[in-house]
Every structure is written in structure tokens, then in C-alpha cells.
Amino acid sequence: MASFGLFETSISLFCFLIFFYFLIKKHSGYIKKTLCYPWNWPVLGMLPTIILWYKRIDVLIWVLEKSNLTFLFKGPWLTRMDLLFTVDPANIQHILSSNFTNYIKGPEMKEIFDVYGDAIFTADGELWRNIRMSSMVMFNHQGFQNFLMSITTSKLKDVLVPLFNHYSEEGTVVDLQDVFGRFMLDTTLVVITGSDPQSLSIEMPEVEFAKALENAGDSVVYRHVIPRFLWKLQNRMGLGQEKKRIEAGASFDRICAKYIFAKREEIRSQGIHHDHDHSDGECEDFLTYFMKLDTSKYEHLKTSDDKFLRDSIVSLIVAMRDTTSAALTWFFGLLLENPNVETKIRHEINTNLPKTATSQERPWSAIDHKEFLNTLVYLHAALYEAMRLYPPIPLERKTSVNSDVLPSGHKIDANSTIIYPIYALGRMRSVWGEDALEFKPDRWISETGGLRHEPSSKFLVFNSGPRSCSGKHLAMTAMKIIVVEILQNFDIKLVKGHTIEPKPRLSLHMKHGLRVTLTKRCSA
Numbered sequence: 001m002a003s004f005g006l007f008e009t010s011i012s013l014f015c016f017l018i019f020f021y022f023l024i025k026k027h028s029g030y031i032k033k034t035l036c037y038p039w040n041w042p043v044l045g046m047l048p049t050i051i052l053w054y055k056r057i058d059v060l061i062w063v064l065e066k067s068n069l070t071f072l073f074k075g076p077w078l079t080r081m082d083l084l085f086t087v088d089p090a091n092i093q094h095i096l097s098s099n100f101t102n103y104i105k106g107p108e109m110k111e112i113f114d115v116y117g118d119a120i121f122t123a124d125g126e127l128w129r130n131i132r133m134s135s136m137v138m139f140n141h142q143g144f145q146n147f148l149m150s151i152t153t154s155k156l157k158d159v160l161v162p163l164f165n166h167y168s169e170e171g172t173v174v175d176l177q178d179v180f181g182r183f184m185l186d187t188t189l190v191v192i193t194g195s196d197p198q199s200l201s202i203e204m205p206e207v208e209f210a211k212a213l214e215n216a217g218d219s220v221v222y223r224h225v226i227p228r229f230l231w232k233l234q235n236r237m238g239l240g241q242e243k244k245r246i247e248a249g250a251s252f253d254r255i256c257a258k259y260i261f262a263k264r265e266e267i268r269s270q271g272i273h274h275d276h277d278h279s280d281g282e283c284e285d286f287l288t289y290f291m292k293l294d295t296s297k298y299e300h301l302k303t304s305d306d307k308f309l310r311d312s313i314v315s316l317i318v319a320m321r322d323t324t325s326a327a328l329t330w331f332f333g334l335l336l337e338n339p340n341v342e343t344k345i346r347h348e349i350n351t352n353l354p355k356t357a358t359s360q361e362r363p364w365s366a367i368d369h370k371e372f373l374n375t376l377v378y379l380h381a382a383l384y385e386a387m388r389l390y391p392p393i394p395l396e397r398k399t400s401v402n403s404d405v406l407p408s409g410h411k412i413d414a415n416s417t418i419i420y421p422i423y424a425l426g427r428m429r430s431v432w433g434e435d436a437l438e439f440k441p442d443r444w445i446s447e448t449g450g451l452r453h454e455p456s457s458k459f460l461v462f463n464s465g466p467r468s469c470s471g472k473h474l475a476m477t478a479m480k481i482i483v484v485e486i487l488q489n490f491d492i493k494l495v496k497g498h499t500i501e502p503k504p505r506l507s508l509h510m511k512h513g514l515r516v517t518l519t520k521r522c523s524a
Contacts, residue, residue: 034040036373038063038073046079060085061424069428081227083422084418087425091409093187093457095398095418097465100384106399106416112223115216116250116318119312131312134472138289145474151187152478156485159200164490166202167329168518173495176332177514178204183482185210188321191312193259194266194285204465213318217506219245235420256310263287276507286316304372305356322507323392328482331383333514336494341382341441342487343358348378373480377451381444383479387461389439394423394508396463422460423508431458491519 007508032254038046075081081215086092095103120131138144160183167174182200185207190196199207222241223231234242258442267288284292292311302308317443326437334341352375378413398417404412412418429436432443456464462472494500495515503511 008426019424021133028200044180049399060421061427062212064421065428065430068408070406070410070431074409075227079272080417084349084410084412084416084417085424086408086420087428087431088406088408089425089431089455089457091410091453092425092460092464094407096457096463096467099404100465102401102404103398103418104401105397106384106417108399109397113220115219115245115252115312117307119311119315120395121318130300131438131466132470134293134298134301136518138286139474141472144284148191148474149477149481151190152481153185153485155183155200161485161489163200163202164486164518165520168490168520171517173515173517175515177325177329177510180328181210181321182207184321184325185317188317190285191320192286192316193263193439194257194288195262207237208251209255209317211323212248212255214385214505215241215244216248216252217322219248220505220506229361237425252314253310255315257306259287259311259313260306262290267291284355287313292490318507320471320475322481326392326507326509327383327387327475329510329514330508331479331483332486332492332516333500333510334386334389335382336492336516337500338439341439344441345376345379345382345483346487348376349487352376366388370477372482376484377445377449378441379480379483380451380476381482382441383476384459385441385459388426388459390439390502390508391422391426391461393461394422394502394504395419396460414434420460423502425458425460429508461506489521491521492516493519 051148064085064087070084070086070091072086073081073083075083086095103123105122105128106124110118113122116122118127120128120135123131160179163179164174166172179200182204185199186196189209197207199205199210203384219241231242234240235246238246243360278464285311290309292302293301293303295301295303305355352372354372397417400414400416400418403414406412427436435443444454446451456462457470462469493516495517498513498515501510503509
């Protein structure tokens, strides 16, 4: 009888949500003008309001400001959807650092993100430690860093700049979001698998992997706002977003299987079956590194298992490709709206650019001119400021192991879900000041002209505590290289009437892309 009652409640809730959907469709014009604190309905909790506000990120910001930076969302009865939202830096510091062991990704997140597999996104405990430690060895190796920078600069010189020259001559409208997504997909796949899909070209071919990543990300967001039993039902029936998720997972399986098979054949032909420490300065792609890894050092890594390798490939692509392409897109979008910032960046580049960099025989590269990139303090500040306002990953979540009390005084039960919306954190006036919504790179410049430090619990773009992004330095270096190359060669203008607004996804994209025209700059 109890199970029948739960089923009856689920069906009633399902029917109500359908009714509610058509109701808000009918009155959407009025709803967009309405702003009020979420009402906790009987049975339904606050879910109707969340559905109402699904695509209005500004509402969450308003609610958090009214709730003193921490807000408890009450989900429908029996759905396990109660969530604690917090952008309080003290709470974030406590969760991600001070009491790190009490807050894990948890089984629910693993289930929601299952399309990506058992990788660093969802891993906990010893598996996570093994993945992180082995990855950091690779990231910190000088040969790998040079390898990554070499790939980035060659892709810029040989593909992106010639492509932009073509668009400039033809007067073609370009979607920078699409360009950066393709650029990062190509460079990332070379770094991870050694194979270049060459998705960035004049033809701009449809790329199965990119489409799968988009659909997978949409399905993850969908699972966060819909009751579990609903998306579970859709998954079993192969409907809606769940159908796209299933297709995305199949694409990941098929494409990664080809990369794994090809890499095994390559290693077998070379007759190399042992781990080495790269002390000779040679560098390899991630897939080769994992396949040769001495697992006695990392007993929880199953490097001979195709599924582990598949999950590693997918998670690394998301971590490297999606985040960097999103950050670059929003950076240039803000630059186009703030020409005074662009002028300062161009001046900084021209002032510090080495004289040898203008040589046609030997163009500048990141490897040869690391000191030059380090002088670009204002560019660094502008990139930070863009990511503060538009973080590549707009929210993160954790699950508590045991009960706890946060610095804000909020009590946490065991197995509670905590959401820290990074997008909202960067826009809190009580955290960043009354000018929090303004794009002001100068807020990152110290009185002595250096880069101002902000605690990671306040600037959460690269995460905080033990899970801090191990590729932060490489990502910032790569973005500087790309920005310098583009600004040195082209003037960019936003297409008249083009609207820039965010789209709720796993990574923060622009809803309509970033449509621009390019003009080739004359050499000095």
C-alpha cells in the first residue's frame, strides 16, 4: 500500500508539472516581470518556482542576496530534492578546505553525471587521489607544458590566423564561440589522444564529439531541475533529454574506442610496455601516458581497462576544452562591450612585446617568451575579471558525509546536497562591492601594479582546497597566447543587433553565440 501511495503521489506530481508548464507558457510575459521569494507549497515544495525561473539566473542572485548569501531550497515531498545554496566565502572555505573530508561528490552526483563515467568529476576517496596525483605529474612536467604550448601556437599560426584572414577578406560573419570551441577541441584532443580531428576549418564540419558534449551537458543540467523519478522514467523510455544523453554516451563510447585501439597499436609497434618518468625531456599525450603508467604507484587506476581510459578521455576534454573555450568567448564578448579595456590590453602587449617577436623569420612563441607573457598583468586581470562575471563552470555541488554546522550557522544533516553557484558568487555585492556587476579589470591590480590576490573561496573559478585546478597555470598561459595572437592580427567588431546572454548549461555558453566581423590589422 505504501508503494502504491508513493506511485500515486508521483503521478499526481507529474500531472501537475505538465499543467504548470502550460500555465507558465501562457503567462510567460507576466512572469518575466515578476520577482518574489520562492513559496514553499504543500507537497510540491519550491519546485514550481524553480521551473518558473529555470532560465533566469538573475533570480537566484536576487534570492541569495535577500537570504544573506545562503538559501535553503525545499523540494517536493519524497523526492530528495532539498538543496542548500550558498555563496558565503566562509561556508565555501569550510566545505572545500577546512572540513574537506566531510564533503564529497557523492553517489547522487555520480548518478546525475553518469554519461561522463567514473572520472575526476565524480570520483571520491582513493580513486580521486590516484587520478589527481597521476595527472599532476603530467601537468607539472616541463616537457608536457612545452608540448601543450607548442600545439597551441602551431594551431594558431597554421589554422586560426589563416582562417581569420580568409574571413576578413570575404567579410564573413564569424561566431567566435563556435571557433573557440573547435580550436580547443582540436588542441585538446591532440594533447589527450595525439589525434587532431581538424574540426576548425573553412568548411566548419559538423563534429560528432562536440555535439555529444553539448547534449551530455544539457542532460546534466536537466537532471538538476527535474525530480529524479521523472528523468529516470524518461531514461527508461528513451525520451527527451534522456534520449540525447543516451546518444551522447554511445558517441563517447564509439569515438573513444577508436582512439584507444589506435593508441594501443601505436605503442605495440614501438615495443614500449613500461612506465617512465619523462626525465629525458620527451613528452607524450595523456592517453599514452596512462597506458604506460606504472599502476603499482596508483593501485586504484585501471589503465588497462577501456572504460577507465574512455572516462579519462571524456573528462579531460570537458575539463580542458569546454572551460577554456567558454572563458575566451566571454572575455572577447566583454572586450567588445568595453573598448577602453581593449585599448589598455593592446598598449600593454605592444609595450612589452620583445623586438624579436616582430621578425617574420622567427615569430614569437610562448616557449621562447614566457617572460613576456608574465609581463601582461592587465591582460591577466581582464581574463580573471571576465571569469569572475562569467565563470566557465557556473555551479558546483557537494554532499555531506556527516552532520555539520556551517560558519553561517546553518545546520547540515548527513547526506545533504550543497550547491555553490559560482556565477552568483561573482556578482554578490556583499562579497565584491557595490560595483560587483561591472567589468573592471583594475579591481585585480594592486597599488604596486602587480596582480592582486583574492582567496579562492571568493574567486572560485579554479575551485578551492585539495580539488583546486591543477591545470590553472597552463590554462591562463594558453589563453594569453590566444588573445595576444588575435589582437595583434585583427580588429573585431560585434555584429549590429547581436544579443549577448548566457545559456544555462554545464559550462556557461552564450545563448546566441558571439557573432563578429574581422578586419586584418596593418603591420607596424
